[in-house]
Amino acid sequence: MRTGWRGAHIKAALLKAPATLALALATAWGTLALWFQLPSMPAVAAGLAWCAIGLAGTAALWLRRDRRFRAGAAVACAVAAVAMAAWWQSIRPSHDKAWADDVARLLDADVDGDRVTLRNVRNFDWQTEMRYTPRWETRQYDLAQLASADLILSYWMGPHIAHTLVSFGFADGRKLVFSLEIRKERHESFSALGGFFRRFEEVLVAADERDIVRTRSNARGEQVYLYRLRATPEQLRAVFLGYLAQAAQLRHTPAFYNTLTSNCTTVVFDLARQIAPGLPLDYRLLASGHFAEYAYDQGALTPGYPYRVLQQRGFINPRAQRADAAAFSRAIRAGIPGVPPDELR
Known part of the structure; x- marks a missing residue:
């Protein structure tokens, strides 16, 4: 029984690992995107919020009991991802700037x-x-x-x-x-x-x-x-x-x-x-x-x-x-x- 329990947990961890990695990469990418696109103070605030959502999504993957937290984190991640994608697509190159x-x-x-x-x-x-x-x-x-x-x-x-x-x-x-x-x-x-x-x-x-x-x-x-x-x-x-x-x-x-x-x-x-x-x-x-x-x-x-x-x-x-x-x-x-x-x- 003990061996079977360990095997199940290892299998579950291996299944969650790709999603965890994807969340970590998305969190890092979004934080850098906000940093390079926004003024310093708004970038810090938005970056912290984005990181918090990413951490919540990662925690939800590994928590077994709190279903409401997991559901809330999933909704927050989905909404944040859609908002990030819409914002990113709204960024357009321009010829009208104060160029060097x-x-x-x-x-x-x-x-x-x-x-x-x-x-x-x-x-x-x-x-x-x-x-x-x-x-x-x-x-x-x-x-x-x-x-x-x-x-x-x-x-x-x-x-x-x-x-x-x-x-x-x-x-x-x-x-x-x-x-x-x-x-x-x-x-x-x-x-x-x-x-x-x-x-x-x-x-x-x-x-x-x-x-x-x-x-x-x-x-x-x-x-x-x-x-x-x-x-x-x-x-x-x-x-x-x-x-x-x-x-x-x-x-x-x-x-x-x-x-x-x-x-x-x-x-x-x-x-x-x-x-x-x-x-x-x-x-x-x-x-x-x-x-x-x-x-x-x-x-x-x-x-x-x-x-x-x-x-x-x-x-x-x-x-x-x-x-x-x-x-x-x-x-x-x-x-x-x-x-x-x-x-x-």
């Missing part, structure tokens, strides 16, 4: 055959991370002159996480970088955790390398690596136009940045899949600091070199910090495998 200067404008493009006109190309002059001269420009490009593309990774929080950028080169020597970024408000700072909870909108920035790369290597002191991508002219054109389509979509319909599913690396992967549908999913799409190694394994980087050599030669910081602003793009490519000598003159 470097993400204040949205890229706008007109494409007429090979001729592309871009408005709101960013070309700030960064003296320090906080001191800069704003400059937004209208530029024209000839897609028939697209000559190259480079993958750029900028490491800002250890070896496993990096910001991913793609820089397109034209035959006349000009470079244009695309970067999917969080669209910070003036009072905000980036939070990877907040990126899971609709804390930030996203924006596609088109910028000069002397702005968006130089500010990372020089003003912020991030560790920046550059790799030449293998791509045909048709592939370069397709990815470039893919970025413009993404910018047009964001301009028409604002969207939230998501640390997991919609970020600076996933946009590159999604565009690459349009020209190579068989690209596999990989953990390095999440651990973005290893994305260049993923690209190497897919044959997307300069062939004929071990990955370690490409990485070592791709580290641009010493050259970037010595370079004159006017010669920045040439200087950072010195010694990069796959970059032809005439591009450095």
Whole structure:
């Protein structure tokens, strides 16, 4: 009898364990969602109430005798879950906020055959991370002159996480970088955790390398690596136009940045899949600091070199910090495998 009693209790506990785990995860998720979406004091009050309901629901799972408490807790959990879901769905992204200067404008493009006109190309002059001269420009490009593309990774929080950028080169020597970024408000700072909870909108920035790369290597002191991508002219054109389509979509319909599913690396992967549908999913799409190694394994980087050599030669910081602003793009490519000598003159 004793053995049978223990077996029944173990079986009951195993049956309740998934529901307990689900309640714990829902309680944690809801608490973080409230924290990142509400002002501090309301977030604390709402978070405490949400936790109390979650604890009551967990206790009700394990109590055997008090049926009224169990029924009340079940009703409270159901009502709270419906209210939370309705509130969460009511949160909508917006273009109408007090944006930080470097993400204040949205890229706008007109494409007429090979001729592309871009408005709101960013070309700030960064003296320090906080001191800069704003400059937004209208530029024209000839897609028939697209000559190259480079993958750029900028490491800002250890070896496993990096910001991913793609820089397109034209035959006349000009470079244009695309970067999917969080669209910070003036009072905000980036939070990877907040990126899971609709804390930030996203924006596609088109910028000069002397702005968006130089500010990372020089003003912020991030560790920046550059790799030449293998791509045909048709592939370069397709990815470039893919970025413009993404910018047009964001301009028409604002969207939230998501640390997991919609970020600076996933946009590159999604565009690459349009020209190579068989690209596999990989953990390095999440651990973005290893994305260049993923690209190497897919044959997307300069062939004929071990990955370690490409990485070592791709580290641009010493050259970037010595370079004159006017010669920045040439200087950072010195010694990069796959970059032809005439591009450095």
